[in-house]
Amino acid sequence: MANLAPSFVSSPSDSCRGSLRTSRISAIKLKVRETEQTHLNLGSSSRKKQGLRMNASKETPELMQGIRKDECKTAEQTEGYDSFSEMKQRFLTFKEKKYLGNLEFYRRLAKSQAPEFMVIACADSRVCPSVILGLEPGEAFMVRNVANLVPPFESGPSETNAALEFAVNSLKVKNILVSGHSCCGGIRALMSMENADGDNSSSFIKNWVIVGKNARLSTKEAASHLSFDQQCRHCEKESVNRSLLNLLTYPWIEEQVMRGNLSLHGGYYDFVDCTFEKWTLDYYKTISRGNKDMIAVKGRSFWS
Numbered sequence: 001m002a003n004l005a006p007s008f009v010s011s012p013s014d015s016c017r018g019s020l021r022t023s024r025i026s027a028i029k030l031k032v033r034e035t036e037q038t039h040l041n042l043g044s045s046s047r048k049k050q051g052l053r054m055n056a057s058k059e060t061p062e063l064m065q066g067i068r069k070d071e072c073k074t075a076e077q078t079e080g081y082d083s084f085s086e087m088k089q090r091f092l093t094f095k096e097k098k099y100l101g102n103l104e105f106y107r108r109l110a111k112s113q114a115p116e117f118m119v120i121a122c123a124d125s126r127v128c129p130s131v132i133l134g135l136e137p138g139e140a141f142m143v144r145n146v147a148n149l150v151p152p153f154e155s156g157p158s159e160t161n162a163a164l165e166f167a168v169n170s171l172k173v174k175n176i177l178v179s180g181h182s183c184c185g186g187i188r189a190l191m192s193m194e195n196a197d198g199d200n201s202s203s204f205i206k207n208w209v210i211v212g213k214n215a216r217l218s219t220k221e222a223a224s225h226l227s228f229d230q231q232c233r234h235c236e237k238e239s240v241n242r243s244l245l246n247l248l249t250y251p252w253i254e255e256q257v258m259r260g261n262l263s264l265h266g267g268y269y270d271f272v273d274c275t276f277e278k279w280t281l282d283y284y285k286t287i288s289r290g291n292k293d294m295i296a297v298k299g300r301s302f303w304s
């Protein structure tokens, strides 16, 4: 039996290891280091920070007081480095530049939220929707789980459908986007299973990703002639479509889709080539086919 946990943690696919891609990844790493350096510079650029602080402190002395107190502690702790000191600096930069710079916006947001989108994305650290799609606070209600899966209604309660219920029935989001991605370790775990109904395992990962068993089955049928890596890539997109179909098994979701109040979208982020593919479920064509395993899509677009 395949060892699933390590493959989920790492980026295992051979398709992700080409030399061209390696050079692109190196460029991305370089960019990341530049970004990190920028963050460090922001932390040490006291003249710039003071200017920002002066602007902000005119309106919010009580909020700025918190930052100043914190800064005193920082000055006392100049020795050593830990991950959270960098995180703290990023938070304080967010507070100064974004929060205090848009105080009215954030004060309105503190009272209520009315996001237009719900996004269901993978827990993978490389695919944060807020970063890659530029979603600002208040714009998207979000769930991230292993392999961005939506269980069908009959599966019973889960954190994913609890979030769906709140987003659709209370927040009344207009769009649900299920976003898959390249080199997904969760999908690889699903495809690695020896038994189509699960391996009767105690692994939490296996017991979760089996939610995508129909995507696994249809991938095995349609792409059995391809390599395992190519099958995984096929399943990464197939599982998104299966999740869109699973969304329709919730009566309160289908009702809103039928009324035209809610649209269901699929997405696929390839972080090797940095492209994003987006499509929309065509509800009436899907139900008119009379096949609950078939999805009809419209508005497919490719962002590159």
Ligand SMILES: [Zn+2]
Pocket: 122, 123, 124, 146, 147, 148, 181, 183, 184, 185, 186, 187
């Ligand atoms: Zn993933």
